Amino acid sequence: MNKIKLTYFDIDGGRAEPTRIAMSIGGIDFEDHRISFSEFGRMRASTPLNAVPTLEIDGTVYTQSNAMNRYFGKQAGLYPDDPWQAFRCDEVMEALEDVMHFTVRTFGLQGEELKAARQKLADETFTKCIKFLDVRLESAGGKYFADGRLTVADLKSFVWIRSLKSGVLDHIPSDLPDRVAPRLVQHMERIAAEPGVAAYYAAINAN
Ligand SMILES: N[C@@H](CCC(=O)N[C@@H](CS)C(=O)NCC(=O)O)C(=O)O
Numbered sequence: 689m690n691k692i693k694l695t696y697f698d699i700d701g702g703r704a705e706p707t708r709i710a711m712s713i714g715g716i717d718f719e720d721h722r723i724s725f726s727e728f729g730r731m732r733a734s735t736p737l738n739a740v741p742t743l744e745i746d747g748t749v750y751t752q753s754n755a756m757n758r759y760f761g762k763q764a765g766l767y768p769d770d771p772w773q774a775f776r777c778d779e780v781m782e783a784l785e786d787v788m789h790f791t792v793r794t795f796g797l798q799g800e801e802l803k804a805a806r807q808k809l810a811d812e813t814f815t816k817c818i819k820f821l822d823v824r825l826e827s828a829g830g831k832y833f834a835d836g837r838l839t840v841a842d843l844k845s846f847v848w849i850r851s852l853k854s855g856v857l858d859h860i861p862s863d864l865p866d867r868v869a870p871r872l873v874q875h876m877e878r879i880a881a882e883p884g885v886a887a888y889y890a891a892i893n894a895n
Contacts, residue, residue, distance in 0.1 A: 691719070693744040694756070695731075698722035700892075701851040703753040703788055704741035706843035707760055712891070713884035714764025754781050761840035768835040776834035780824060780841035784848055787817045791857070806859030814852070814860065815868055821845055822869035830871070831878070838882055845872070846879035 694711070696704030711718050723731070723740070732738050736751050743750045750756075758778075761767035768774045790813045794805040825833055825845075833841040849872055855862035865873050879885055 690746055691744070692716065693719040693721050694741060695721040695723060695744070696741040697728065698724060701847055701854075701856070703785075704756075705847045706840055707741065707743075707753060707756045709843050709847075709885055709888045710757060710760045710764045710766050710840055712888040713766060714760060716760060716763060754778075754785055757781060757840040757844065766838060766840050766843070768839060770835065773835040776824070776828060777839045777841040780821065780833045781844050783817055783820060784844045787813060787848065803859050806857065810860050810864055814864060818849075818865055818868040818872060822872050825872065825875055831875075838879070838884075842875070842879050843885070846876050846885070849873060849876040850880070 692711075694704060694707060696702065696708075699705075708720060728740060735742050736749055739751065741751075741753050741756065743756050758767055768777055790809060794802060794809060797805050821833075825831075828834060829836060832838060833845065849865050851857075852860060852865050853862050853873070853876070861867075865876075880889075
């Protein structure tokens, strides 16, 4: 395998961010192709499912962020070998994918309609998922979601909780994770301090 190109929005978060971090941790050489929303509008029809992220490998374009997380997670030592632990990792990643799906559905809305949809997201979808992640983290020992070590599930939860706390989503209170599950915020902070994750952001911020 030669040339790898990951295409996604130029944002600090979202669906491709865990893959970017995993590839960085694994020392996997790739083109980090970051696009604007208007560029996406122009290329949307040419992607396999009219969505990003896309992954181009040796000229063929592939989709699905969690498939990318698993593929590069395995190469980077961030995905469990044990089937049960892999299931635990996948359950968390797929729950977060559902949350992304419901979030993206609010992106075209405006004004009062946006406010109502976002408040519903915060009160129902997000609160439910934050509680779910908190329960799963505790049942896995409180430090990592699976296999007693850093996996792509931790990266995906870290990216989401960090994004919520940044206040980037209008009408979503930035203190929601702290109010619902402070332990998950502590998990986010611990993952941020993992050497491979800290090195990724140090390199990004240096550019
Ligand atoms: N299940 C897909 C979902 C991809 C997806 O919906 N991506 C969003 C951006 S985060 C998108 O491109 N939406 C454009 C559209 O639906 O028009 C994945 O995980 O990669």
